[in-house]
Amino acid sequence: MELNKIYEGNCIKRLTELDSNSVDLIYFDPPFFTQKKHSLVTRDESKKYEFSDSWESLDDYLGLIESCLIECKRVLKSSGSVFLHCDKVASHYIRVTLDKVFGMKNFRSEIIWSYKRWSNSKKGLLNSHQNIYFYSKSKDFKFNQYYTDYAPTTNIDQILQDRKRTNNGKSVYKTDENGKIVLGKEKKGVPLSDTWEIPYLNPKAKERVGYPTQKPVLLLKEIIKIVTDKGDLVVDPFCGSGTTCVAAKSMERNFIGIDASKDAVELAKRRLEEMIITNSTLLKKGAKSYLEKTDYELAILKSIDALPVQRNSGIDGFLKNHFKEKPVPIKIQGKNETLDDAIEKLEKSCQGKEYNLKIVIQTKKETKSNRLFELISDVEIIKSDKLKIEELKTRGTVPNKV
Numbered sequence: 001m002e003l004n005k006i007y008e009g010n011c012i013k014r015l016t017e018l019d020s021n022s023v024d025l026i027y028f029d030p031p032f033f034t035q036k037k038h039s040l041v042t043r044d045e046s047k048k049y050e051f052s053d054s055w056e057s058l059d060d061y062l063g064l065i066e067s068c069l070i071e072c073k074r075v076l077k078s079s080g081s082v083f084l085h086c087d088k089v090a091s092h093y094i095r096v097t098l099d100k101v102f103g104m105k106n107f108r109s110e111i112i113w114s115y116k117r118w119s120n121s122k123k124g125l126l127n128s129h130q131n132i133y134f135y136s137k138s139k140d141f142k143f144n145q146y147y148t149d150y151a152p153t154t155n156i157d158q159i160l161q162d163r164k165r166t167n168n169g170k171s172v173y174k175t176d177e178n179g180k181i182v183l184g185k186e187k188k189g190v191p192l193s194d195t196w197e198i199p200y201l202n203p204k205a206k207e208r209v210g211y212p213t214q215k216p217v218l219l220l221k222e223i224i225k226i227v228t229d230k231g232d233l234v235v236d237p238f239c240g241s242g243t244t245c246v247a248a249k250s251m252e253r254n255f256i257g258i259d260a261s262k263d264a265v266e267l268a269k270r271r272l273e274e275m276i277i278t279n280s281t282l283l284k285k286g287a288k289s290y291l292e293k294t295d296y297e298l299a300i301l302k303s304i305d306a307l308p309v310q311r312n313s314g315i316d317g318f319l320k321n322h323f324k325e326k327p328v329p330i331k332i333q334g335k336n337e338t339l340d341d342a343i344e345k346l347e348k349s350c351q352g353k354e355y356n357l358k359i360v361i362q363t364k365k366e367t368k369s370n371r372l373f374e375l376i377s378d379v380e381i382i383k384s385d386k387l388k389i390e391e392l393k394t395r396g397t398v399p400n401k402v
């Protein structure tokens, strides 16, 4: 089999064409046993991609997984690893199958890929993670250690001091013969954990190609970087839109992708020619970079039982409760905004949407609008508590009546 190509066909058959002990990493993302057909239309609606995930029985499904894993084990180098991606539907059965083929002793980690999702109204806990099982072919597996930052609550001064156990098992700082604290080994940070928060591709992401269950390249890059080096071979027997191959190519690894769907193979080939990888601002800057409301604004929103809206200059929040079955947008008058500016911004953000109530919270005293034309708007104005107090004070010092 030639390297850096995508092949069409049943992966069990295709994998037999690969030499034994030749592969460094297999990313294995099969259908998840959802018992339905997955289909998605591209953004420009020019093409519909689909694959079937309907099975006669669980045994039928696990039969495919096991046969494929046996071939995967054969083609992996003794230093190689497999990462099997699944979800809560069949993860417990798949783990048993992996133990059967690779051996319990070769289980390395269960990675929890967690992401934020829009809530749906289903009863029960919102599912917001998938599982990736990491098994190696042997105990001598390749692994590149990565470190992450300490939590802000970690006292680094403390963890740089060596510890020992007392006779009754208590952990205490180690001291030398002069009573001085013994300083420990160099610390590089916290080893990368098995819980990965990587955003799901949003519907507008440039990377999205319209393939159902498409995974983010960033997720694949994380996997590839920890168990392979440049020039290593990465194989994806269920490559779909070719995400793994795009990630491998961008990291100068060799790759082979296999998929039973002709459409998927064509799409993956096209994707490799013009690779688009979405950079995640969330990962780069952290979730806090999205939080731009001041404490004052948050306090106002909390006091009226509203949820804050970030990164929208026209709407600062929505009341938790609808009014006449429609959401209620809130705008807080900004420091440098006139009341009219605030109303205009709110109206602009509401364009094309029908609300039964829109509210501006006035935060500054204002006399008269200096507009040429009067602003026509059905926005309701409510004065903030701070403004009301300021007005009371003014009234107290400057008598209204002569």
Ligand SMILES: C[S@@+](CC[C@H](N)C(=O)[O-])C[C@H]1O[C@@H](n2cnc3c(N)ncnc32)[C@H](O)[C@@H]1O
Pocket: 009, 010, 011, 012, 029, 030, 031, 032, 051, 211, 212, 213, 214, 215, 216, 237, 238, 239, 240, 241, 242, 243, 244, 258, 259, 260, 261, 264
């Ligand atoms: C979960 S999707 C993979 C999605 C992919 N990781 C991506 O990011 O686009 C599973 C893929 O397995 C393929 N498939 C199902 N059975 C197969 C088989 N026996 N051999 C090869 N591919 C198969 C389907 O066509 C589908 O594209």
